[in-house]
Amino acid sequence: xxxxxxxxxxxxxxxxxxxxxxxxxxxxxxxxxxxxxxxxxxxxxxxxxxxxxxxxxxxxxxxxxxxxxxxxxxxxxxxxxxxxxxxxxxxxxxxxxxxxxxxxxxxxxxxxxxxxxxxxxxxxxxxxxxxxxxxxxxxxxxxxxxxxxxxxxxxxxxxxxxxxxxxxxxxxxxxxxxxxxxxxxxxxxxxxxxxxxxxxxxxxxxxxxxxxxxxxxxxxxxxxxxxxxxxxxxxxxxxxxxxxxxxxxx
Amino acid sequence: xxxxxxxxxxxxxxxxxxxxxxxxxxxxxxxxxxxxxxxxxxxxxxxxxxxxxxxxxxxxxxxxxxxxxxxxxxxxxxxxxxxxxxxxxxxxxxxxxxxxxxxxxxxxxxxxxxxxxxxxxxxxxxxxxxxxxxxxxxxxxxxxxxxxxxxxxxxxxxxxxxxxxxxxxxxxxxxxxxxxxxxxxxxxxxxxxxxxxxxxxxxxxxxxxxxxxxxxxxxxxxxxxxxxxxxxxxxxxxxxxxxxxxxxxxxxxxxxxxxxxxxxxxxxxxxxxxxxxxxxxxxxxxxxxxxxxxxxxxxxxxxxxxxxxxxxxxxxxxxxxxxxxxxxxxxxxxxxxxxxxxx
Numbered sequence: 158x159x160x161x162x163x164x165x166x167x168x169x170x171x172x173x174x175x176x177x178x179x180x181x182x183x184x185x186x187x188x189x190x191x192x193x194x195x196x197x198x199x200x201x202x203x204x205x206x207x208x209x210x211x212x213x214x215x216x217x218x219x220x221x222x223x224x225x226x227x228x229x230x231x232x233x234x235x236x237x238x239x240x241x242x243x244x245x246x247x248x249x250x251x252x253x254x255x256x257x258x259x260x261x262x263x264x265x266x267x268x269x270x271x272x273x274x275x276x277x278x279x280x281x282x283x284x285x286x287x288x289x290x291x292x293x294x295x296x297x298x299x300x301x302x303x304x305x306x307x308x309x310x311x312x313x314x315x316x317x318x319x320x321x322x323x324x325x326x327x328x329x330x331x332x333x334x335x336x337x338x339x340x341x342x343x344x345x346x347x348x349x350x351x352x353x354x355x356x357x358x359x360x361x362x363x364x365x366x367x368x369x370x371x372x373x374x375x376x377x378x379x380x381x382x383x384x385x386x387x388x389x390x391x392x393x394x395x396x397x398x399x400x401x402x403x404x405x406x407x
Numbered sequence: 408x409x410x411x412x413x414x415x416x417x418x419x420x421x422x423x424x425x426x427x428x429x430x431x432x433x434x435x436x437x438x439x440x441x442x443x444x445x446x447x448x449x450x451x452x453x454x455x456x457x458x459x460x461x462x463x464x465x466x467x468x469x470x471x472x473x474x475x476x477x478x479x480x481x482x483x484x485x486x487x488x489x490x491x492x493x494x495x496x497x498x499x500x501x502x503x504x505x506x507x508x509x510x511x512x513x514x515x516x517x518x519x520x521x522x523x524x525x526x527x528x529x530x531x532x533x534x535x536x537x538x539x540x541x542x543x544x545x546x547x548x549x550x551x552x553x554x555x556x557x558x559x560x561x562x563x564x565x566x567x568x569x570x571x572x573x574x575x576x577x578x579x580x581x582x583x584x585x586x587x588x589x590x591x592x593x594x595x596x597x598x599x600x601x602x603x604x605x606x607x608x609x610x611x612x613x614x615x616x617x618x619x620x621x622x623x624x625x626x627x628x629x630x631x632x633x634x635x636x637x638x639x640x641x642x643x644x645x646x647x648x649x650x651x652x653x654x655x656x657x658x659x660x661x662x663x664x665x666x667x668x669x670x671x672x673x674x675x676x677x678x679x680x681x682x683x684x685x686x687x688x689x690x691x692x693x694x695x696x697x698x699x700x701x702x703x704x705x706x707x708x709x710x711x712x713x714x715x716x717x718x719x720x721x722x723x724x725x726x727x728x729x730x731x732x733x734x735x736x737x738x739x740x741x742x743x744x745x746x747x748x749x750x
Contacts, residue, residue, distance in 0.1 A: 187511050192417045195575050225507060233411045236570070239578035259577060266575065269413035274507045281505040289504070299435045301447070305497045308451020309458070310505070316452070316459035324463050337473075339597070342465035343604030346476060349463075350456060350485075350605065351613045357452035361445045 176292035178385035182392050183280050187273050189396045196261050200403035201268040208275035217282045225278055226271060233270045237263035286310050295379045320349055408566055409517055412510030416573040424515030430523060431496055434489040453482060454494040467597055474597055479525035480555045481602050485616060488526045495522035516569050520562040529558035542610040551603035556595030563591035
């Protein structure tokens, strides 16, 4: 598993805000979407305009996002189906079809899932991982955790390639399902584990030789600029406006 | 079992962010006590290993479908609870933000459900108790299967609780629980089998990887902790499936008198005692107190899941444990006093 192409060709400067502000905007957006009442489909659709705007403005490939969105979690689909089944009270009729409360709340679950996942994907396609690490440090996340995240991300692609090679070698030697049982696979995983721990030892020695002191931070804490503040303020006002227009007061 | 943002409310998401954030901070504090850069590198690489190992599929016996390793318990066995919790949390953060697997607001819930239970409950109270420091395959197997299944079941229970409390889903609590628990029981057994096989492989080829952790200093608290855990599971969930048929005494009375319970004599003392009992019994008939209109509680009459039974089971188990502990302390104190006097 090499690092995906879209990661290598990210529109790094597409976002008008710094690392810390862009992560903050993402969090505020998700809180607004999640807080939409369970029967208010128009509000969720209106919030969907935000990730769509960022996709078009930052020239991220829409196809990449759509491919990932099509694989909606089976758990979310199960919950939506549960609402369809358990809430069959008709709310209104549209073109001779009786629309039930369950249909609307299931639609809201699917739409919220679609919109929040789009926002996360847009973020991950716009912000390189080292900038995400710096954003966490700027928000005061402990250094050990930020370093851990960067190490996991960095080595997951390398070990992923190794896992794929192991799996391919096993599949080439397997006939039907022979050799794909738990016991054989566990030995492959165990072998990958032993190799990983040896690799960790080498990595530590190499990092120590370069002066590693339990931290991968190379920059000073990023300041929260006036531009960041204005961007956060403007986007939050936008989210609030959608809320006022689409979410009626109880 | 990754929760999506669409299934939780901001209050539940925020609360579990606070809980998981606190647990991460505590684990970092504990891990930072030994400033060992070697372990930092190992944590990072083993976190990445979990990602990689999840790509290797295996055939699940008897189903024809395929599955992959979850890795929570395995990572805890290798790194210990605090470092494993940090490593698992970092894997979940990356899965959420960079692979859109699990939501951002739901991240606190996901860290709690998938990392807290294997790292801080299943491993220290089940795995270590059963396996100890032994590398024998039988003990490793029993420890892996029990801890992996218990960890997953506890996580699944919390998924149901978090979703129900959020109020997004129309699924009744009992139906949802009955759907989640058997599936996660089966997943837990498979996870336990794979963890066992991997741990046994490592024990045979590179045993130093399994003995990196210090031996627990004080085992005195492990036995009570396991009993508390078992009591909570039995009282909280297994009690739903208790038989509703009469017990031996009721059955005998029914055969003799035609009624399961014999009515007491209408004397003032009986009446007074019965009224006191009614007042102090806060969970009459192992359920919530009846409301004025005659309904007992909000449980589904068809489903065996009953919150009143769970609360009664948990409260009863804890009271018995406290009482038994108090009696033990009292008799122990008495014996120590006698020994001192004898000296």
